[in-house]
Amino acid sequence: MRFDVTILGSSSATPIFNRNPTAQILNINERLFLIDCGEGTQQQLLRYGIKSQRINQIFISHLHGDHYLGLVGLLSSLHLNGRVKPMSIFGPPELKEILDIQFKYSQTELRYPINFQATHTESSELIFENNDVMVETIILEHRIPCTGFKFTQKKRLRKIIREKVEALNIPLDMIPLIKRGMDYTDSKGLVYLSADLTTDPDEPKTYAYCSDTICNWKYLDQIKGADTLYHESTFMHDMLQRAEDTFHTTSLQAAEVALRAEAKQLLLGHFSARYRELEPMLLEARSLFPNSKLAIEGHTFEI
Amino acid sequence: MRFDVTILGSSSATPIFNRNPTAQILNINERLFLIDCGEGTQQQLLRYGIKSQRINQIFISHLHGDHYLGLVGLLSSLHLNGRVKPMSIFGPPELKEILDIQFKYSQTELRYPINFQATHTESSELIFENNDVMVETIILEHRIPCTGFKFTQKKRLRKIIREKVEALNIPLDMIPLIKRGMDYTDSKGLVYLSADLTTDPDEPKTYAYCSDTICNWKYLDQIKGADTLYHESTFMHDMLQRAEDTFHTTSLQAAEVALRAEAKQLLLGHFSARYRELEPMLLEARSLFPNSKLAIEGHTFEI
Numbered sequence: 001m002r003f004d005v006t007i008l009g010s011s012s013a014t015p016i017f018n019r020n021p022t023a024q025i026l027n028i029n030e031r032l033f034l035i036d037c038g039e040g041t042q043q044q045l046l047r048y049g050i051k052s053q054r055i056n057q058i059f060i061s062h063l064h065g066d067h068y069l070g071l072v073g074l075l076s077s078l079h080l081n082g083r084v085k086p087m088s089i090f091g092p093p094e095l096k097e098i099l100d101i102q103f104k105y106s107q108t109e110l111r112y113p114i115n116f117q118a119t120h121t122e123s124s125e126l127i128f129e130n131n132d133v134m135v136e137t138i139i140l141e142h143r144i145p146c147t148g149f150k151f152t153q154k155k156r157l158r159k160i161i162r163e164k165v166e167a168l169n170i171p172l173d174m175i176p177l178i179k180r181g182m183d184y185t186d187s188k189g190l191v192y193l194s195a196d197l198t199t200d201p202d203e204p205k206t207y208a209y210c211s212d213t214i215c216n217w218k219y220l221d222q223i224k225g226a227d228t229l230y231h232e233s234t235f236m237h238d239m240l241q242r243a244e245d246t247f248h249t250t251s252l253q254a255a256e257v258a259l260r261a262e263a264k265q266l267l268l269g270h271f272s273a274r275y276r277e278l279e280p281m282l283l284e285a286r287s288l289f290p291n292s293k294l295a296i297e298g299h300t301f302e303i
Numbered sequence: 304m305r306f307d308v309t310i311l312g313s314s315s316a317t318p319i320f321n322r323n324p325t326a327q328i329l330n331i332n333e334r335l336f337l338i339d340c341g342e343g344t345q346q347q348l349l350r351y352g353i354k355s356q357r358i359n360q361i362f363i364s365h366l367h368g369d370h371y372l373g374l375v376g377l378l379s380s381l382h383l384n385g386r387v388k389p390m391s392i393f394g395p396p397e398l399k400e401i402l403d404i405q406f407k408y409s410q411t412e413l414r415y416p417i418n419f420q421a422t423h424t425e426s427s428e429l430i431f432e433n434n435d436v437m438v439e440t441i442i443l444e445h446r447i448p449c450t451g452f453k454f455t456q457k458k459r460l461r462k463i464i465r466e467k468v469e470a471l472n473i474p475l476d477m478i479p480l481i482k483r484g485m486d487y488t489d490s491k492g493l494v495y496l497s498a499d500l501t502t503d504p505d506e507p508k509t510y511a512y513c514s515d516t517i518c519n520w521k522y523l524d525q526i527k528g529a530d531t532l533y534h535e536s537t538f539m540h541d542m543l544q545r546a547e548d549t550f551h552t553t554s555l556q557a558a559e560v561a562l563r564a565e566a567k568q569l570l571l572g573h574f575s576a577r578y579r580e581l582e583p584m585l586l587e588a589r590s591l592f593p594n595s596k597l598a599i600e601g602h603t604f605e606i
Contacts, residue, residue: 014383015376017349039376040343046320063408069376073318073342076368080317094408101404105366105397107447144410 001029001132003153003205005228006300007269008044009036012234012248013066016273020044020297021066022211024230025055026151029132034058035149035209041070042077048298053083057128059135060091061211062146068095072102079110086113090127090135092145093118121145124222138222140213142247148210150222158198165197207303208263212270214244215253220261228303229263230295232270236281239272251281255289265303269295304332304435306456306508306606308531310572310598311347312339315537315551316369319576323347323600324369325514327533328358329454332435337361338452338512344373345380351601356386360431362438363394364514365449371398375405382413389416393430393438395448396421424448427525441525443516445550451513453525461501468500510606511566515573517547518556523564531606532566533598535573539584542575554584558592568606572598 004027009020021038025045032054034041045052052074060068068091075087089095096116103110117127119137128135131154138148157179165175170184178184184192208226210219212234223229234248243250249257251268258266266289268281275281278294285292293301307330312323324341328348335357337344348355355377363371371394378390392398399419406413420430422440431438434457441451460482468478473487481487487495511529513522515537526532537551546553552560554571561569569592571584578584581597588595596604 013379015345015349015380017346020346021376039373040346042318043320043323043343046318063405065376065379065405065409069372070342073324073368073372076316077318092408098404098408101401102366102368105395105401105447106368144408 001153001156001202003028003207003303004300005207005230005267005303006048006050007267007295007297008041008048009038010269010271010294010296011066012232012270012272013064014273016276019271019273021069022270023070024209024295025050026207028151028153031056031130031132033151036061036067036211037070037074038066039069042074044297045074052078053081055087056085057088057135058090059149060089060095061140061148061209062142062144063092063094063098064142064144064212067211068098071095072099075099075110075114076106076108079108079112083112086115088115088117088128090117090119090149093120119147121147136222138208138210138219140210140219141216142212142214146212148208148213148219148223150209150226151207153204153206155204156201158194158201160198168192170197205303208261210257212247213249214247215249215257217257217260220257223257223261223263226261226263228265228267228301229258229261230267230269231257233268233281233285234270234272236275236284251285251292252288255285255287255292258289258292263289264291265301266292267295267301268292304456304459304505306331306510307603308510308533308570308606309351309353309603310570310600311344311351312341313572313574313597313599314369315535315573315575316367317576319579321600322574322576324372325573326373327512327598328353329510331454331456334359334433334435336438336454339364339370339514340373340377341369342372345377347600348377355381356384358390359388360391360438361393362452363392363398364443364451364512365445365447366395366397366401367445367447367515370514371401374398375402378402378413378417379409379411382411382415386415389418391418391420391431393420393422393452396423422450424450439525441511441513441522443513443522444519445515445517449515451511451516451522451526453512453529454510456507456509458507459504461497461504463501471495473500508606511564513560515550516552517550518552518560520560520563523560526560526564526566529564529566531568531570531604532561532564533570533572534560536571536584536588537573537575539578539587554588555591558588558590558595561592561595566592567594568604569595570598570604571595
């Protein structure tokens with residue numbers, strides 16, 4: 001099952017020419033989830049050939065402009081391009097008001113319904129679930145209320161060994177039951193164990209997205225064992241004081257979070273405009289957590 | 304005196320990869336005025352090396368997203384980059400509410416004051432004036448309240464003929480008076496006419512910006528004789544019905560407006576995403592008004 005993330009923006013609030021503010025597309029089994037939606041996200045989707053009409057869920061971490069200012073434009077364009085199927089939006093309660101006022105004054109009546117679900121910062125909540133994935137909020141600590149999002153794949157059914165099933169001529173309607181663990185008895189009364197006809201399913205994987213946060217360690221439990229951790233890395237560690245003053249994280253801290261959370265892969269993003277070259281930041285993170293990567297525009301990472 | 308316009312965006316509401324939504328920078332005597340501010344305008348300013356801190360006046364024509372969604376991001380970035388000098392914003396009254404709510408929820412207290420001045424659509428008003436220019440609204444007709452903007456240079460003083468003034472050793476403090484038309488009498492009582500010591504000043508020029516409008520001819524008087532007319536040209540003339548239904552203009556109509564207004568130069572913009580190639584649109588306009596040009600991203604036009 002496909003499970004990967006494509007980076008649409010890697011910059012923090014102050015703009016820099018060749019970077020865009022935060023946005024990511026998560027592809028889970030060919031369903032697209034948009035995480036944050038900085039200004040220019042719809043242009044980035046066009047740039048990378050990602051069909052925005054395939055997005056059905058949007059997750060907004062907090063109400064700093066570099067994480068949501070592209071949302072009204074994207075929603076308007078979906079409307080102009082004929083969308084009728086609903087869009088679910090998860091974000092801080094006030095986001096609804098911000099959207100409503102802008103659609104009101106532009107006299108835009110969207111042709112499709114928006115299902116808005118407010119997120120909260122008291123404690124982690126399960127906010128979305130389908131056959132493939134569960135999404136929970138991660139409680140972060142920033143200058144304003146902010147949540148991350150944890151995407152956990154659901155355990156899949158066992159995988160059929162096609163050759164065995166074909167050799168035994170097992171009826172098609174038995175397959176889903178065998179996948180679920182039922183043994184198969186043929187017309188002569190011979191029993192074939194499900195375990196022999198199938199292999200173990202893929203282990204469910206987890207993507208944890210920590211957008212803007214001071215490194216307070218409190219969210220460590222919530223991201224424990226994430227296969228891929230995206231963590232903001234606004235500054236390098238010589239700017240620790242500035243990071244703390246602005247409720248941000250350094251690359252070394254992000255690496256320590258990944259290490260202590262026992263993550264398998266760390267994606268660094270939300271880079272301050274002061275860093276034109278990002279290699280030193282990457283090396284700093286790798287000194288502590290070797291499987292660190294730069295979450296740069298246009299790159300796709302398998303979870 | 305410098306008077307030119309640089310195009311930052313040429314697309315209409317539906318996005319297209321290589322075009323940006325509407326925004327223009329007017330340079331009047333090295334002062335920068337921003338006209339409309341579609342999503343991504345701050346990135347476009349970076350792209351073309353235009354220092355956004357030099358902008359002191361912003362004019363927003365109406366509240367369709369492709370004309371203002373870049374504003375909150377731009378204002379926030381100016382704040383983050385240390386701006387303290389005031390910014391004047393002219394636009395529909397509701398724009399203030401849209402800005403306020405977003406700064407409130409992002410807990411942004413701008414370090415610089417915003418002087419907001421509401422525009423109205425009952426009749427044309429003088430909304431700004433400095434030593435170089437007067438700005439008046441143009442009453443357009445769109446699906447929601449919309450104004451264009453007319454920038455009229457002020458008449459300059461007469462221009463000194465340097466060689467004559469130097470040959471006569473005329474004291475420096477006399478120069479401003481001679482420029483204003485006073486004759487000069489030297490120590491021997493000889494009179495030199497201001498007209499002989501100076502040449503005529505440049506004729507004041509006019510830039511008329513007509514963002515989104517149905518071609519109703521009512522605004523013709525307000526743009527009469529504009530040196531440069533920017534006029535929306537969302538569709539070609541075979542789509543006249545669609546243009547009228549959506550309160551937009553065709554390229555042929557824009558050319559007829561320029562012709563009847565006796566403009567000297569026509570800039571076409573706000574192109575529908577359906578037109579990947581714009582040459583046919585340009586040719587259509589030129590068939591009626593030869594000095595038509597495409598207002599494409601990055602191009603600068605002298606008024």
